[in-house]
Amino acid sequence: MKPFTLNHAQSANEALASLAGGATAIAGGTNLVDLMKLQIATPDELVSIRRTGLDAITPENDGLRIGALVTNADCAADLRVRKSWPLLAKAILAGASPQLRNRATTGGNLCQRTRCGYFYDTTQACNKREPGSGCAAREGFNRIHAVLGTSDACIATYPGDMAVALLALDAVVHVEGPQGARTISVGEFHRQPGDDPGRDNVLERGELITAVTLPAPTGGRQIYRKVRDRASYAFALISVAIDLSMEGDRIARCALAFGSLGTVPWRDPAVEAVLVGERPSPALFDKAADVLLRDARGFGKNDFKIALARRALAATLHEATKG
Amino acid sequence: MRLPLADLYNKPDERNLLDHTRQGIIGKPLDRPEGPLKVSGSATYAAEWKLPGCVDGVLVLASIAQGKVTKIHDKAALAMPGVLAVLADKAMLRRPAQGTAGKAPAQDVAKVEYFGQPVALVVAETFEQARDAALALKVEYKAAKSPIPFDPESPDAKVEKAPDRKAVKGGDLDKAMKNAAFSVDVEYDTPGHASAAMEPHATIAEWQDDKLILRGSYQMLAYNVKEIADCLSISPKKVRILSPYVGGGFGSKLGITHEAVAAAIAAKELGRPVRVVMTRQQVFQAVMRRSETRQRVRLACDAGGKLIGLGHEALVSNLPKEQFAEPVTQATEFLYGGDNRLLKVDVARISRMTAGSVRAPGEAVGMQVLEAAMDELAEKIGIDPIELRKRNLPGKVPVQGTAYSSRMLVEALEQGAQAFGWDQRNAQPCQSREGDWWIGMGVASAARVNMLIPAEARVTLKADGTALVETDQTDIGTGSYAILGQIAGEMLGLPIARVTVVLGDTSLPAGAGSGGSFGAISTGSAVMRACEAIRAKLADKLGCDAEALDLKDGVASSGDTSSPLEHLLDGGDIAEIGSIKPGKTALDYAQASYGAFFAEVAVHAFTGETRVRRMTGAFGFGRVLNAKTARSQCLGGMVWGIGSxxxxxxxxxxxxxxxxxHDLAEYHVPVHADVPAIEVILLEERDAAASPLQAKGVGELGICGAAGAIANAIHNACGVRVRSFPITLDKVLPHLPDPFAPDPFATAA
Structure with a gap:
């Protein structure tokens, strides 16, 4: 671990001042500290934002405002979340371990970096870690990698669960920075790698996530299906978040997001368009999968994800639409 | 009568002494005496000793696989805060020592043989400083001109016969296959495994004049002393190892490893104690792996379901010149009949970290494949897989003709089947579905060779009527403290509270060490024999024959005479060293522990995910020394079976x-949620050929075949036979029936 200084900001403004001076924000540190031990992240100055008071969950309009420092454990346990946005609680509880969820925060989790083994191994080429060094994963052991949204430079996934649920719930990320406050929809928060995979998201230098807001609940049926190699404490091979409402025997409304399928949490309006207004059937589910996977491309070890996505989608739609 | 105290175990000790002693603690499920220390964090593990002036070393691993270190740019590193030394001493290990090697000649770390090989050590005042400098250290390499392959399947890989294993050949297997009424000829593969012990490899080295003291995490101390001494070219008498608590070994700590040697060299150089703890990633990259295997199994049987031919041929791998080759066919040699047979292991010479003993080397992967193939044969014949196994248990070991000592395989299969509810299984796949899950059941036999190895222990019956057991035997989380105390207490007629066990110090008599399931019976036999010698002296003092001596609750009696031990000892201690070595019984009898596994799994009809719903294991391994620790060993083995x-x-x-x-996030061992209710049935048995205790090894038995039962259950659930372990969903998915079909089995037909 490279030597670093650590300061505790007592307010969001103090934190922003430190960030403007080049500091890196640390909240739970569940990801950042690992990266620092391996010297994948080598900040000289850390500013802890744990004392900034951004840790409340408050009603806002008909929705909910979740402070950036609300821990994953607290968020998943919140009665309002569990009652009206159960998808979010389910997704959070599908990830990590109780110890990690006690520590990890809402804002930090959105900024979680990939689990690509080549990113984590400094002996290997990785454009995300070291721009221009190449991508060893492309022709390497890429079982957990993306089949959508990849580029020549990078095929790594965003590995988390929470953001997938937030995406299906149309959540909004609230940010403050040198240019003032702004909001970013979760769907626009993560960046596809393109030719600049080093930047996982659209946060600008000096910006700090202050909260995530959820719009009014839809009242739909919400399911988070996480497909993985072991029953717990494993990143998703594919996850599906759904918020679906029926009217009679037809699908009236449907929000669908996928984790670990693309380089970013993946939502495709065209898939939802195929489903809305239709009677659920295996054939319809297949058609939705055709649209979802129209541009899917495997890299060898992850080819199976294309077939798996089709079946995971069918399973989720089947569960969400059956009587 | 003279007691058979000779070292060599040449004749089965049929006296069953432990059935005639009266304390009544042998076999009882007593708690481990060190348990409270461990769960309260107060047992001192290797890296936790606080030595004044101790500094930290961090290993630097090679970032190429084959070649030579040409230059280490240590100037910049040495200028970093706190850095004391950058070492690349020739005596440092390229490869860890294999179990029981007892030697580890200096290897020249400048030559790189596999990716991740340690090539240097950076020492600094703090661990963080050392790690920072280790990561910053620039090492120049020259790549090897003619590298060997990384892939055992590469046509360029040199393939040799396993150096430490004889092929078994008998009759004509090809002909038997041709003449068989039913046969299978299948190829399976299993991947490499890591030991994944919770405690990473760690050593604190300290020199006191010309004497070296290592506080470390090792399994077989008597051998480790010789290995480190060999490495450093000093006398083994100058080395003392302390290893009272070990956070798991699973084979990876059998031989001396990189960090111990590096710490010793650095401590000498700096004149200060040096601690070297390998990071999790380093343990994965540099310490022993289990070889991957490719196994061809041929089974030929007659119309009556009796095996007439059996072939088991394996390809494994290791670095050039390593003697160890995963002994895949070890249990196949004696488990089932079939006189026409061919068993062999070939080893491909490749560049990966050293392959060595990992959790039941041989049987863990050999049995899981053999048992999966047996399931395939049973399906072909159309008989119950338990019945197939029962029909094929030979009277003597095929080809070799050796007699069996004891074998409770039939009992294990029958009692396990009953407890599990095997009669509820539908032999036809795809018949049981709960929601989105296919449910299936599978069975497999368990078998693991039994080994007795040389061991010594000292037992002192103190004048105050307490006993002290001392040996360098390790407890790697298995229960050595508990069972050695129980053996001494039983033999000397003392409640367990009056027995103290001191382990893990090479200034004490050399125990067997922990490995190969041999620690308990080997060191336990030494303890028993020391106690026998003490009993003889007590009998003399009481004035009776040793056979007539009765010891219970600290009182010696014979007929009408009795005396509390304190009186009998009259202020003097009795100290005896007991020892045992393998003798003729090892050759005269095929000795193994046996059992049976039953698994119920659920396979997701859409995604192919498999979750084990419950397991039952029934095991016969001679006398049960402690029902609690034995059960834990079996449970742990079955959990590894789930992983495998x-x-x-x-x-x-x-x-x-x-x-x-190379970490526990991506190398997936089963977590709690993967481990369902597991039932363990212990079958009481006596095996005098195995040890004077009538006990056999149990440490590894629970893994030997367990994965086969799960594979067979997957087939029973969804009709998919995967011949490549681990059975991850991507291998199941393409073969799953249509999840929406009302009766997929009918669709498939």
Whole structure:
């Protein structure tokens, strides 16, 4: 671990001042500290934002405002979340371990970096870690990698669960920075790698996530299906978040997001368009999968994800639409 | 009568002494005496000793697989805060020592043989400083001109016969296959495994004048002393190892490893104690792996379901010149009949970290494949897989003609089947579905060779009527403290509270060490024999024959005479060293522990995910020394079986030979949620050929075949036979029936 200084900001403004001076924000540190031990992240100055008071969950309009420092454990346990946005609680509880969820925060989790083994191994080429060094994963052991949204430079996934649920719930990320406050929809928060995979998201230098807001609940049926190699404490091979409402025997409304399928949490309006207004059937589910996977491309070890996505989608739609 | 105290175990000790002693604690499920220390964090593990002036070393691993270190740019590193030394001493290990090697000649770390090989050590005042400098250290390499392959399947890989294993050949297997009424000829593969012990390899080295003291995490101290001494070219008498608590070994700590040697060299150089703890990633990359295997199994049987031919041929791998080759066919040699047979192991010479003993080397992967193939044969014949196994238990070991000592395989299969509810199984796959899950059941036999190895222990019956057991035997989390105390207490007629066990110090008599399931019976036999000698002296003092001596609750009696031990000892201690060595019984009898596994699994009809719903294991391994620790061993083995069946796999990048998943986040051992209710049935048995205790090894038995039962259950659930472990969902998915079909089995037909 490279030597670093650590300061505790007592307010969001103090934190922003430190960030403007080049500091890196640390909240739970569940990801950042690992990266620092391996010297994948080598900040000289850390500013802890744990004392900034951004840790409340408050009603806002008909929705909910979740402070950036609300821990994953607290968020998943919140009665309002569990009652009206159960998808979010389910997704959070599908990830990590109780110890990690006690520590990890809402804002930090959105900024979680990939689990690509080549990113984590400094002996290997990785454009995300070291721009221009190449991508060893492309022709390497890429079982957990993306089949959508990849580029020549990078095929790594965003590995988390929470953001997938937030995406299906149309959540909004609230940010403050040198240019003032702004909001970013979760769907626009993560960046596809393109030719600049080093930047996982659209946060600008000096910006700090202050909260995530959820719009009014839809009242739909919400399911988070996480497909993985072991029953717990494993990143998703594919996850599906759904918020679906029926009217009679037809699908009236449907929000669908996928984790670990693309380089970013993946939502495709065209898939939802195929489903809305239709009677659920295996054939319809297949058609939705055709649209979802129209541009899917495997890299060898992850080819199976294309077939798996089709079946995971069918399973989720089947569960969400059956009587 | 003279007691058979000779070292060599040449004749089965049929006296069953422990059935005639009266204390009544042998076999009882007593708690481990060190348990409270461990769960309260007060047992001192290797890296936790606080020595004044101790500094930290961090290993630097090679970032190429084959070649030579040409230059280490240590100036910049040495200028970093706190850095004391950068060492690349020739005596440092390239490869860890194999179990029981007892030697580890200096190897010249400048030559790189595999990706991740340690090439240097950076020492600094703090661990963080050392790690920072280790990561910053620039090492120049020259790549090897003619590298060997990374892939055992490469046509360029040199393939040799396993150096430490004889092929078994008998009759004509090809002909038997041709003449068989039913046969299978299948190829399975299993991946490399990591030991994945919770405690990473760690050593604190300290020199006191010319004497070296190592506080470390090792399994077999008497051998480790010789290995480190060999490495450093000093006398083994100058080395003392302290290893009272070990956080798991699973084979990876059998021989001396990189960190111990590096710490010793650095401590000498700096004149200060040096601690070297390998990081999790380093343990994965540099310490022992279990070889991947490719196994061809041929089974030929007659119309009556009796095996007439059996072939088991394996390809494993290791670095050039390593003697160890995963002994895949070890249990196949004696388990089932079939006189026409061919068993052999070949080893491909490749560049990956050293292959060595990992959790039941041989049987763990050999049995899971053999038992899966047996399931395939039973399906072909159309008989119950338990019945197939029962029909094929030979009277003597095929080809070799050796007699069996004791074998409770039939009892294990029958009692396990009853407890599990095997009669509820539908032999036809795809018949049981609960929601989105296919449910299935599978069975497999368990078998693991039994080994007695040389061991000594000292037992002192103190004048105050308490006993002290001392040996360098280790307790790697298995229960050595508990069972050695129980043996002494039983033999000397003392409640367990009056027995103290001191382990893990090489200034004490050399125990067997922990490995190969031999620690308990070997060191336990030494303890028993020391106690026999004490009993003889007590009998003399009481004035009776040793056979007539009765010891219970600290009182010696014979007929009408009795005396509390304190009186009898009259202020004097009695100290005796007991010892045992393998003798003729090892050759005269085929000795093994046996059992049976039953698994119920659920396979997701859409995604192919498999979850084990419950397991039952029934095991016969001679006398049960402690029902609690034995059960825990069996449970742990079955958990490894779940890992072997479903999740564990070392993933290598075949372009540069590096291990991709070198941490516990990506190398998937089963977690709590993967482990369902597991029932363990212990079958009481006596095996006098195995040891004077009539006990056999149990440590590894629970893994030997367990994954086969799970694979067979997967087939029973969804009709998919996967011949490549681990059975991850991507291998199941393409063969699953249509999840929406009302009766997929009918559709398939």
């Amino acid at each position: 069946a479903l999740t564990e796999e070392l993933a290598f990048d075949l372009r540069d030979g590096h291990l991709v998943n």
